[in-house]
Amino acid sequence: MKHPGGYNLSLAGRPSAQVDVLGDPAELHLPLRSRRFSFTDICVADGDVVSAGSVIARDPANHGVPLLAPRAGTVRTESKDGHIVLSDLGDRPACADEALVDALPGVQARQRLLDMGAWQHFADAHTGALPDPHGAPRAVIVHTVSFEPFTARGDALLTGAFSGFIRGLGHVQSLLEYQPIHLVVPEVNSALAKRVLDAVRGFAWIKVYPVPLRYPADNPRLIMRRLGGFAADAKHPVWATDVAGVLAVDRVLTDRLPCTERTISLAGPAAPNPRHLRLTPGYPLKALLGDAFGSDVIRVIDGGILTGETLDEGQLGLDVECRGLTLLPEATERPFLGFLRPGTDRSSYSRCFLSALAPRLPERLTTALRGERRACVCCTSCERVCPAGIMPHAIHRNLYQDVLEEAERLRVDLCVGCGLCSYVCPSKIELCSELCRAAETIRQETANAEGAEA
Amino acid sequence: MKPLLDLLTTFRPHFTKGGRFGAAEPIYEATESLLFAPSTRTPGAAHVRDPLDVKRFMSMVMVAVAPCVLMGLYFFGIRVLFMIAVSYAAGGAVEVGIAMLRKEEINEGFLVTGLLFPLVLPPALPLWLVALGSAVGVLLGKELFGGTGRNLFNPALVGRCFLALSYPAALSGNWVMSCTGLWGRTLSYVDARTTDVVTNATPLVMAKKGVILPIDDMFLGRTAGCVGETSTLAIIIGGVLLILVGVANWRTVVATLGSFTIVAGVLGLVFPETFGATPVLWHLFAGGLMFGAFFMVTDPVTAPITDTGKWCYGALVGALTVLIRNLTGYVEGVMFAILLGNICAPVMDEMVVRFRLRRLRNER
Numbered sequence: 001m002k003h004p005g006g007y008n009l010s011l012a013g014r015p016s017a018q019v020d021v022l023g024d025p026a027e028l029h030l031p032l033r034s035r036r037f038s039f040t041d042i043c044v045a046d047g048d049v050v051s052a053g054s055v056i057a058r059d060p061a062n063h064g065v066p067l068l069a070p071r072a073g074t075v076r077t078e079s080k081d082g083h084i085v086l087s088d089l090g091d092r093p094a095c096a097d098e099a100l101v102d103a104l105p106g107v108q109a110r111q112r113l114l115d116m117g118a119w120q121h122f123a124d125a126h127t128g129a130l131p132d133p134h135g136a137p138r139a140v141i142v143h144t145v146s147f148e149p150f151t152a153r154g155d156a157l158l159t160g161a162f163s164g165f166i167r168g169l170g171h172v173q174s175l176l177e178y179q180p181i182h183l184v185v186p187e188v189n190s191a192l193a194k195r196v197l198d199a200v201r202g203f204a205w206i207k208v209y210p211v212p213l214r215y216p217a218d219n220p221r222l223i224m225r226r227l228g229g230f231a232a233d234a235k236h237p238v239w240a241t242d243v244a245g246v247l248a249v250d251r252v253l254t255d256r257l258p259c260t261e262r263t264i265s266l267a268g269p270a271a272p273n274p275r276h277l278r279l280t281p282g283y284p285l286k287a288l289l290g291d292a293f294g295s296d297v298i299r300v301i302d303g304g305i306l307t308g309e310t311l312d313e314g315q316l317g318l319d320v321e322c323r324g325l326t327l328l329p330e331a332t333e334r335p336f337l338g339f340l341r342p343g344t345d346r347s348s349y350s351r352c353f354l355s356a357l358a359p360r361l362p363e364r365l366t367t368a369l370r371g372e373r374r375a376c377v378c379c380t381s382c383e384r385v386c387p388a389g390i391m392p393h394a395i396h397r398n399l400y401q402d403v404l405e406e407a408e409r410l411r412v413d414l415c416v417g418c419g420l421c422s423y424v425c426p427s428k429i430e431l432c433s434e435l436c437r438a439a440e441t442i443r444q445e446t447a448n449a450e451g452a453e454a
Numbered sequence: 455m456k457p458l459l460d461l462l463t464t465f466r467p468h469f470t471k472g473g474r475f476g477a478a479e480p481i482y483e484a485t486e487s488l489l490f491a492p493s494t495r496t497p498g499a500a501h502v503r504d505p506l507d508v509k510r511f512m513s514m515v516m517v518a519v520a521p522c523v524l525m526g527l528y529f530f531g532i533r534v535l536f537m538i539a540v541s542y543a544a545g546g547a548v549e550v551g552i553a554m555l556r557k558e559e560i561n562e563g564f565l566v567t568g569l570l571f572p573l574v575l576p577p578a579l580p581l582w583l584v585a586l587g588s589a590v591g592v593l594l595g596k597e598l599f600g601g602t603g604r605n606l607f608n609p610a611l612v613g614r615c616f617l618a619l620s621y622p623a624a625l626s627g628n629w630v631m632s633c634t635g636l637w638g639r640t641l642s643y644v645d646a647r648t649t650d651v652v653t654n655a656t657p658l659v660m661a662k663k664g665v666i667l668p669i670d671d672m673f674l675g676r677t678a679g680c681v682g683e684t685s686t687l688a689i690i691i692g693g694v695l696l697i698l699v700g701v702a703n704w705r706t707v708v709a710t711l712g713s714f715t716i717v718a719g720v721l722g723l724v725f726p727e728t729f730g731a732t733p734v735l736w737h738l739f740a741g742g743l744m745f746g747a748f749f750m751v752t753d754p755v756t757a758p759i760t761d762t763g764k765w766c767y768g769a770l771v772g773a774l775t776v777l778i779r780n781l782t783g784y785v786e787g788v789m790f791a792i793l794l795g796n797i798c799a800p801v802m803d804e805m806v807v808r809f810r811l812r813r814l815r816n817e818r
Contacts, residue, residue, distance in 0.1 A: 009502070126818075225817055299501065306500045328501055331493045336455040338491035339509040346505040351700045352514050353505065369494040371507025372487055374561060375603030378754040379511065379701075389814065394759060394807070410807070411814050419500035426506045427603070433498065 003226070005387040006214040007420055010347040010360040011149050011305070015267035015324075017156045019276040027087040028282030029080060029317030030067060032057065035302075035309075036130055036321060037120070039067045042084070046077045053093035053258035055115070056084055062130045067320060068117045070260035070280035083316050086282060093258050106175055109253060110134055113175075117259035118252045120320060121245030125220035125238040136179075136236060140172060141223055143184045143242040144196060147215035148304035150267035151324040155192050156276045157243040157263055165243060166199050168250030172241075173205050182209045182227065184218055215306070216387055216418040225414075244323075265324035268305070269364045270298045282317040292327055299367050301326040306419035331368030349381060349424045374427040382421035382431055388414045392421040392431045399438055412438045455490075462486050480553040484560040512562045514701045518692035519569055519749065522682035525675050530577035530630050531639035534681050537572035537584050544585035545571070545592040552597045563602025563755075567592060570749060571610040573682025574742060574789070575617075576628035578646045583624055587613040607796045608756045611789050618789070627654050629678035632671070653678050658741050658785040661732050672739035683745040686738075693748030702752035705761055709768025710747040714738065717773045721780075729780050743775060746788040756796045760810070763802040771795040 032039045039057035041064075044050060050073065055066040069075070072090030079085050110133045113119045124131045125141055144154040158165055173181060183200060185193055187210045200206045209227070211217040220240035248259040260280055267274035270292065277288075285293050285300075292298040294313045301308040302319075305326050335341070343353030347360045355361070382392040390411050398406040412435050421431035462485070468474045469482035488509075496503060526534045549564045571588050591613020599605040618625045631651045633639050644651055657667045657677045671677055675685025683689075696702040715734055722730035738744070751757065751771055758767050771791045778787025 011502070301501055305502055308499060308501065310498060310501075326501075331495050334459060334490040334493050336458075336490055337488075339507065339513060343505065348505050350504070350506040350511075351698065352510050356699070365502040367495045367501055368491075368503070369496055370491070370503045370505050371509065372492060372494070372559065374508045374559075375601060377508060377511065377563070377603050378757075378759050380754070380759060381506075383759075389817075391759070391807070409811065411811065411817070414814065414817060422500045423502065424504045424506075426504070426508050426511050428503065428507065430497065432500060 003212050003214065003217050003222075003387070004389055005385050005420070006212075006217055007349055007385050007424070008147070008214055009149055009305070009423070010362050011269065012362040012364045013150060013267050013269040013271055013274050013327075014362075015150055015153060015156070015265040015271075015274040015276055017153065017159060017276070019156055019159075019263060019278055022277055022279040022283065024071060024089050024280070025284055025287055027085055027089065027284070028070060028073070028280060029284055030056065030070075030084045030086060030282035031315055031317055031319045032067070032082050032084065034319035034321040036128075037062055037065055037067075042077060044075045044077065044084075046075065048075045049073070050075055050086075051093075052091050053116070053260060063114065063119075063132055065120055065130060066115060066117060068258050068260055070282060080316055082314065093260055095256050107134065109171075110175060113249060113252055116252045116257075117320075118245070118248035121248050121259075122239050122241045123220070125224045125240040127237075128220075131237050131239050137176070137239045138236045139179050139227075139238050140176065140181045141184060141209075141220050141238060141240040142169065142172070142181055142246060143218055143220070143240070144193075145184060145186045145211070145218050146242065146304075146323075147213070147218050148306055149215075150265050150274070150326050151304045152244070152263055152265040152276060154243045155190075156265075157247065158192060158196075161247055162195065162199075164250045164254070165246050167254055168246035168248075169200070169203070169206065171249045171253045172246060173203075176205075178205075181206050182223065183207065184209050184211055184223060186210070187212050216416065216420070219387065219416050219418060221416045222387055262318070262320075262322065264318070264322050266327075267324065268301070268326040268328050269366070270327035270329045279318065281320045281322075284317050285311070285315065288318070289325070289327070297330055297332075299328045299330055301328060306423060307417060329364075329366045331366040333366075333368075349385065350426070369428050371426065371428050373429065376427050376429060379426055381424040381426070385420045385424050387418060387420070388416050390414050392435060395435060395438070396429060396431055399434055404438060404441065407438050408442050413442055415439050459490055462489070477554050480558065480560050481550060484550075487559075509562050511701060512566050514699050515566045515696065515749070516569055518696040518699075518701075519573065519682070521688035521692045522573055522685065522745070523569075525685040525688040526573065526577070526681040528638040528640050529632060529675060529684060530681055531642045531644040533643050533645055534572070534577065536581060537575065537577075537579070537681065538569060540581045540584045541572045541588040542568040545588035548589045548592045548597065552593075552601075558601070561602040563596070564592065567596070567609045570682075571613050574610060574614050574680050574745065574750075576625060577630040577681050578628040578644060578648075578652050579624060580628075580646065583617060583621060587617040589613075590616045603755055605755060606800075607793055608750055608753050611750060611793055614789055615793060627652070629653050629656055631678055632676040632684075634676070656741070656785070658779070661736075661740070662785055664731075666732055666736065669733075669736050669739065672736060680742060680745075683742045686744045689744045689748055693744075696748065696752065701754075702748065703754070703757070703761075703764055705764045706752050706757055706768045707747050709765045710751050710772045711738065711743075711768075713769035713772030714743060714747075714775055715772075717776045721776065729776070737776075737779070741779075741786045742788040746771075746775075746792055750788075750792050751795070756799060758799045758803045758806070760803055760806040762806045762809075763799065766802045766806075767795050767799055770798060 037059045039059050041058040041060050050069045052072045054069050056069050057067040058064045073086040074088045076085040114133045183206050251257050263278045300311040302311045346353045347363045395407045395410050395412050415435040417436045419432045469479050545568045553560045591609045595607050595609030595612030596605045631653050656679050673686045697704045718734045774791035775787045
């Protein structure tokens with residue numbers, strides 16, 4: 001299988017495999033919005049006492065995906081705008097329905113996954129949206145890796161939960177009929193990878209899909225394209241999930257516990273001790289990040305360094321979808337005659353610095369743009385790095401002239417939004433956001449046209 | 455360097471809109487960003503960026519051209535530096551003027567054009583012609599199209615083409631004879647008035663008359679010719695560096711030189727009387743072919759953007775050079791060949807892109 005493009009940034013601040021379990025804070029601030037969800041349907045009243053794992057709110061637009069109370073406590077809905085505050089924290093969730101029979105029928109199991117918070121780990125591989133839990137997928141893609149710096153590492157999650165992961169794979173399979181599970185593993189000879197391969201060798205319904213250790217070879221949309229034969233349609237999507245998702249399925253269907261905890265990475269060049277944390281959603285960000293959050297010195301990014309979004313300063317607690325927090329120092333320095341320096345300390349995709357002669361050293365990066373915005377000089381770095389096989393520079397030219405049709409012809413819709421083109425561009429053009437915006441406009445126009453026809 | 459930055463910052467209000475020198479904002483911006491890398495922050499994803507910027511990209515070309523400049527200095531004297539200074543001044547004035555009119559920033563691309571232009575001129579050309587050519591090249595070749603990155607033709611070659619058509623006598627004379635010795639002419643000033651060393655004959659002119667210079671002189675550059683074009687050795691050193699750092703694409707260079715060799719060789723065998731007078735290797739080292747192949751054809755903006763397009767483009771330029779050199783009244787054809795190639799570049803891209811899109815047809 002060919003994997004064109006892609007690039008591994010050489011960055012300081014990767015999280016170690018260590019997972020620290022954090023104790024409960026005094027109160028939890030549960031945001032009502034996250035990347036995909038908007039929990040508008042609130043099921044509790046101010047002052048209610050809720051038990052751990054009960055539903056506080058639902059998102060009606062996303063198959064009623066619930067916001068669960070991570071701990072028992074008293075709910076306050078009005079005190080903080082856009083958040084539900086849970087105070088007087090009590091017990092952790094206990095095992096539900098001891099009396100339940102071992103194997104649930106498929107439909108009930110799927111509903112249970114949705115209601116107990118495991119379903120939100122699933123995504124439509126093509127669109128990234130939450131798939132219909134009762135739909136019939138063509139296949140499921142399960143990631144054991146995440147190449148984007150600095151999201152939670154698959155190996156950190158797997159360590160200590162290995163048997164749960166294998167059991168969870170079995171549960172996922174029981175949700176399906178004959179559809180295969182594509183297990184994405186890195187092409188390495190690590191002990192963990194070998195252990196995974198050995199464990200799944202006997203399962204005919206698991207197809208191992210090795211990917212090179214290069215960002216973004218793990219992107220579900222790219223894997224879908226490479227696997228071929230998935231002329232995806234809305235009725236038969238491909239589901240994508242990761243180690244956390246499989247472990248959540250195992251937790252719900254084996255232990256019968258709601259998923260009220262997350263393992264996230266807290267890493268980046270400005271993180272004092274890059275590591276993983278196990279905590280509950282709603283954990284106050286101030287307590288987690290200290291003064292870094294909301295300061296002008298450090299940028300807090302929700303997600304990885306290439307696709308993550310700057311965390312909104314109004315957000316008080318960790319949301320339910322966070323995979324990692326990246327701390328990046330803001331740019332303040334202005335190096336004197338920087339472009340003339342030999343550059344032994346810079347790690348670049350190009351070979352224009354002396355560092356090209358030495359092995360790449362992890363560099364402590366900041367939010368600096370590192371240059372001025374200029375017109376495209378057709379260096380074609382973006383094309384070489386693009387994993388989707390399109391030509392970002394040619395699309396940019398057409399978008400610059402407002403010719404959306406031409407951008408559509410150049411297949412801007414294949415863009416997976418990995419952010420590498422923006423990263424390598426010497427003219428510092430915001431290629432990725434430009435392309436994503438164009439792809440979104442085209443998608444909406446197509447949907448509108450189809451809607452008008454229907 | 456903090457005091458210098460502070461000093462610059464105190465001047466800033468005068469150079470912004472409404473200040474005393476508000477119109478000169480681009481000059482201030484260019485000076486400040488040349489000395490101090492800006493501390494602009496990324497607006498969102500991707501939150502970090504690669505250290506390469508256009509300044510570094512263009513400086514790489516300047517470093518790669520340095521051996522040619524030094525060889526020019528050795529063979530043709532200190533006047534080469536004056537030509538470069540005049541070219542920068544005239545072209546720079548146009549660039550700055552247009553930037554002020556457009557209220558845009560000054561683009562680094564000019565630093566390359568201004569340096570490449572004098573290197574493709576006869577060493578004894580009057581300085582006012584250097585200035586005129588540089589200004590016209592920047593204006594017609596680049597600014598009218600919207601500046602660096604949007605031009606269709608190589609600006610340095612547009613300037614040279616303008617001079618070659620408007621002042622044919624000046625551009626076909628004004629050559630300087632070669633020299634030897636440890637210092638060569640490094641410390642002497644040679645122009646059109648020093649008649650004892652100024653000549654009308656370049657190796658290609660002499661070849662048309664049947665006099666063929668030895669090939670080692672051609673390789674080292676001990677011949678009459680344009681400032682930076684005579685020494686194949688220096689060009690290869692710089693050109694290989696440019697390819698190694700990835701600024702120039704090796705495909706274009708290989709295609710140009712390869713197609714030149716093949717077309718000249720085949721035509722030399724088939725029509726020995728028209729094409730076979732000089733060996734192919736000799737022709738490779740003669741005139742501006744090497745310089746053009748390494749520094750002009752590889753200009754990423756005016757070459758096709760696709761790899762296949764680059765192969766076709768190089769092949770076209772190489773073949774056209776053979777034809778122009780041997781079949782027309784011009785002894786040198788590289789300039790016209792590259793400009794003709796520039797015209798064809800977008801068409802080549804379109805064909806390649808169509809083919810590539812067909813492969814993506816069923817993807818989603």
